[in-house]
Amino acid sequence: MDFTAPTADQVLAIRINAGIDDLAANPRFAAASPDMVEAIVEGIGQFAAGEFAPLNRKGDLEGAKLANGVVTLPDGFAGAYQAYVEQGWNAVAGDEAHGGQGLPFTLAANVLENLGAANMAFSLLPMLTVGAIEALAHHGSPAQQALYLPKLVSGEWSGTMNLTEPQAGSDVGALRTTATPRGDGTWSIKGTKIYITWGEHDLAGNIIHLVLARTPGAPAGSRGISLFVVPKYLVKPDGSLGPHNDLRCVSIEHKLGIMASPTCVMSFGDNDECIGELVGHENEGLKAMFTMMNSARINVGNQGVQIAERALQQARHYARERVQSARAGGPSRDPVAIVEHPDVRRMLLRMRALTEGSRALLYYTAGQVDRGALGANAAQLRADCLVPMLKAWGTDIGCEVASLGVQIHGGMGFVEETGAAQHYRDARIAPIYEGTNGIQAADLVTRKLGYEQGGVLASLYTEIARDCADAPELAALAADCEAIAKWMTSEASLDDRLAGSVPFCTMSAVAVAGWQLQRQAKALAGEDTPQAKAKAVVAQYFAQHIASEARGLKAQATAGAGLLYALDAEALAG
Secondary structure: OOOOOOHHHHHHHHHHOOOHHHHHOOHHHOOOOHHHHHHHHHHHHHHHHHHHHHHHHHHHHHOOEEEOOEEEOOOOHHHHHHHHHHOOHHHOOOOHHHOOOOOOHHHHHHHHHHHHHHOHHHHHHHHHHHHHHHHHHHHOOHHHHHHHHHHHHHOOEEEEEEOOEOOEOOOHHHOOOEEEEOOOOOEEEEEEEEEEEOOOOOOOOEEEEEEEEEOOOOOOHHHHOEEEEEEOEEEOOOOOEEEEOOEEEEEEOOOOOOOOOOEEEEEEOOOOOOEEEEEOOOOOHHHHHHHHHHHHHHHHHHHHHHHHHHHHHHHHHHHHHOEOOOOOOOOOOOOOEHHHOHHHHHHHHHHHHHHHHHHHHHHHHHHHHHHHHOOOHHHHHHHHHHHHHHHHHHHHHHHHHHHHHHHHHHHHHHOHHHOHHHHHHHHOOOOOOOOOHHHHHHHHHHOHHHHHHHHHHHHHHHHHHHHOOOOHHHHHHHHHHHHHHHHHHHOOOHHHHHHOHHHHHHHHHHHHHHHHHHHHHHHHOOOOOHHHHHHHHHHHHHHHHHHHHHHOOHHHHOOOOOHHHOOOHHHHHO
16 A cells, blocks of 8 residues: 655654753754745655555565675666655755754654655665764764765765674674774784675665774774774765675575565685775774664664555555444444454554654654754763663564554455565564664663662653653653662662563653653643544553553563572473
């Protein structure tokens, strides 16, 4: 079925949850006027529906192809990407000094939301480029920024992130790729990287790889990692392209989903002629890469919203069209569209509440990121705490909503021809990459929980409880989160905290999402519009059902690690 951008709900979330009007009051973001915001949201929604969405099914069926070291995409992808670049969508939040429009990150998040809902696999191409831009903008030299950023910002060139190796997944410190000085200020890069999203393709004029490697004599583990910019085509001082660098795509993975996103095995320096430039200082690569990863984690959380929206739209359409059985509690014995049956309504309302709740969390996080960029330290600290919640819970609900979408289709959901199965398959990668959701939860309870001696999260929970006095389920959930946080910081061992990290992360995310939905509903209160009526119901359902359900996780969050280690490894596995 066709994709239609949820423009009205996006504008509401951008206005209420991100607080775009407050952001626009700052001279840096003065261009983000209400008219500009609506123009961007409507424009990218129409573009995504017209250019990216028609390629979604084709990309799934045909996928990316590798032949003779070159990755190609199905017909139509090159034209759509060129249109994306020419219309300036990649440059929305880019620095004006490098050809960007200088608008808030919030609006760049909306660009990706629409592109990803239309075609999740395709949207990974600009998503990774955003991360490369962030890394070079914060850690690259002025010369590197001048050479690479203009064409990355425009989208003429794309970017990648090269961390993972066959023996080094989440343990980045185990990587073996090397960087050796060449004597002219450049470095010789040698090694293999796996799971490189859009590591090779024929859509952009150049691919700028950001590669983690070890220099001679570097300390062991993560303390000895440096970051290098390694272009597919070497770039001359005047910005023109030189010869092909000594790197290649060895293979692409055969995956469960996102078929049109080439996931590459990349080999650097087969002929000992792969040239890279150091980004920042030696042994500080992980700091630079974390800048890129943090951006990517927000954008992967965004993918949960994207796939949920697409699955919801398809399920809603099917439920209106599919006629099956009389409504048990209805006055007639005639068959009705399945949208009339209570259980289908339950699933649809849950899908909608989860989708709109995760969108509210996304734009609240984006707004805090923008305030952090303006120098508000408290907002930046809160954003840092929100990122693992968004990435983990946002992608979890993406999987749940896609699964419910299959369920509403019934047997036809299990059949590929409807397209519902594709959303389910595509969604499943998001809880895994850019740090598994378990890693996100661990980050929350081992690092973020300690921000300002626990004060950052404590103030968040206090604010939620205060604002949700008329939504007692949410206020109680926030109080539960605060109590768990105190237990984790004062009584629990490290194993206990980690054992309870996932349920605690879920509870926290649900509390924030429900709070932000309440803010939306209150902003629309008094309006006699379909949107206001629907939002009131969705916010109420979220509080009464989703938040109450999340409160049930408190026992898991505080159970400790004892039972997890009651069996030794052999007995557990056997």
